[in-house]
Amino acid sequence: MLTSxxxxxxxxxxxxxxxxxxxxxxxxxxxxLKGAAAFTVDLARAIDLPVVMDWTAVSTYGRGSTAGTxxxxxxxxxxxxxxxxLVVEDILDSGATLSWLMARLRKQAPASVNCCVLLRKPHxxxxxxxxxxVGFDITEHWVAGYGIDYxxxxxxxxxxxxxxLPSAALTASA
Ligand SMILES: O=P(O)(O)OC[C@H]1O[C@H](OP(=O)(O)OP(=O)(O)O)[C@H](O)[C@@H]1O
Ligand code: HPA
Numbered sequence: 134m135l136t137s138x139x140x141x142x143x144x145x146x147x148x149x150x151x152x153x154x155x156x157x158x159x160x161x162x163x164x165x166l167k168g169a170a171a172f173t174v175d176l177a178r179a180i181d182l183p184v185v186m187d188w189t190a191v192s193t194y195g196r197g198s199t200a201g202t203x204x205x206x207x208x209x210x211x212x213x214x215x216x217x218x219l220v221v222e223d224i225l226d227s228g229a230t231l232s233w234l235m236a237r238l239r240k241q242a243p244a245s246v247n248c249c250v251l252l253r254k255p256h257x258x259x260x261x262x263x264x265x266x267v268g269f270d271i272t273e274h275w276v277a278g279y280g281i282d283y284x285x286x287x288x289x290x291x292x293x294x295x296x297x298l299p300s301a302a303l304t305a306s307a
Pocket of ligand 1 (some may be wrong): 282
């Protein structure tokens, strides 16, 4: 669906935009594990600023393709009060994960909290979320690769692929 070259080109553009927007600010980038690991590292290298990187781990889908309640598996270590925070996510699907995480981070009173998502499914977003940066808008189909999984597999693929879900899983995620 998206080749590694297309992804790399878009990541470079996003890095240039973020560099321009955050010059002179105290930027903390928070990558959301596991799905955003590859994207966060590539994006950070495309940003020409002395950023601080931190990580959180949140699980909403477990091993399947049906959303549950977001669960915090690993918290950040940085203090965010008064700083500019950019959450980096692989995919915005229902919006459950990002809306939950952003609300949690805002409690630390950062100067600003924005997010950068590589993929957005505009037709499935249930929570009103306006990411400041979006790599690609895609259809509602399940995707995997470039850090993104199907049942914990395929994160190591360089390209992003559409996954044909078994019909039971399709029904469950519809
Ligand atoms: O917009 P939503 O419907 O909340 O879906 C997006 C979230 O789902 C996936 O995470 P998952 O829970 O599968 O954990 P993972 O990052 O470890 O794969 C993905 O990485 C996002 O964090
Ligand atoms: O399409 C997807 N692929 C992998 N993980 C996901 N989490 C929400 N949507 C997706």
